[in-house]
Amino acid sequence: GAGVSQSPSNKVTEKGKDVELRCDPISGHTALYWYRQSLGQGLEFLIYFQGNSAPDKSGLPSDRFSAERTGGSVSTLTIQRTQQEDSAVYLCASTWGGGADTQYFGPGTRLTVL
Amino acid sequence: AQSVAQPEDQVNVAEGNPLTVKCTYSVSGNPYLFWYVQYPNRGLQFLLKYITGDNLVKGSYGFEAEFNKSQTSFHLKKPSALVSDSALYFCAVRVHRGYQKVTFGTGTKLQVIP
Numbered sequence: 001g002a003g004v005s006q007s008p009s010n011k012v013t014e015k016g017k018d019v020e021l022r023c024d025p026i027s028g029h030t031a032l033y034w035y036r037q038s039l040g041q042g043l044e045f046l047i048y049f050q051g052n053s054a055p056d057k058s059g060l061p062s063d064r065f066s067a068e069r070t071g072g073s074v075s076t077l078t079i080q081r082t083q084q085e086d087s088a089v090y091l092c093a094s095t096w097g098g099g100a101d102t103q104y105f106g107p108g109t110r111l112t113v114l
Numbered sequence: 115a116q117s118v119a120q121p122e123d124q125v126n127v128a129e130g131n132p133l134t135v136k137c138t139y140s141v142s143g144n145p146y147l148f149w150y151v152q153y154p155n156r157g158l159q160f161l162l163k164y165i166t167g168d169n170l171v172k173g174s175y176g177f178e179a180e181f182n183k184s185q186t187s188f189h190l191k192k193p194s195a196l197v198s199d200s201a202l203y204f205c206a207v208r209v210h211r212g213y214q215k216v217t218f219g220t221g222t223k224l225q226v227i228p
Contacts, residue, residue, distance in 0.1 A: 004157070033215070033216075035218075041220065042204065042218050042219055042220035042221050043158075043204065043218040043221075045215050045216075045217070045218075048215055055213065056213070056215055058215075059215075091157060091158070093158075099146060099208060099210060099213075099214075100146045100163065100165045100208075102148070102160045102163065103148075103150075103158075103160070103216065104160070105150075105157035105158040105159070106157050107156060107157045108157050
């Protein structure tokens, strides 16, 4: 079956521009996570969705970052007024929603802010 | 609070030799423990997980890990390394009760030398 997909795969933008990153989770997965992976760093948690609600937004680095999920499916991560330090790979993962669930990761979006 | 430590940024091993990638964790309660692998320019892929029961967990590609509660460790092992095992390995933990995001380690780069 189809896995988690993310688009675009690569995004180059200029400092100060807004960007939208999209995640399509596996069909039926109720939980969705966004992470950020910077060069040489581990995975930094950003936000968790259960259905369309986001009970944990604690990892969003600033108010320039926001995310939404609609129809319990597609999620969009928006970064406003991008800064060079936002350059990273943004990963999305989905699960059925249980605590022991395996996370299924998308291939990521590589964001470069010039 | 929960945390994961991967004390080695990089592990080098000769092809055919056994490999170990170390992971220790800290949680308040019983843990779910995971290992994921990331090949270059790819998203993370699940290798194995510990939920409860048998301390030795077997996973994909011949990998296994041993849960050691007294040492709070979950080291990843393989009896005979392959060049194709060269990748970035992440350990992750989540406490059993209630909601807690999954916490990932900083990753260990495994280099298998032909």
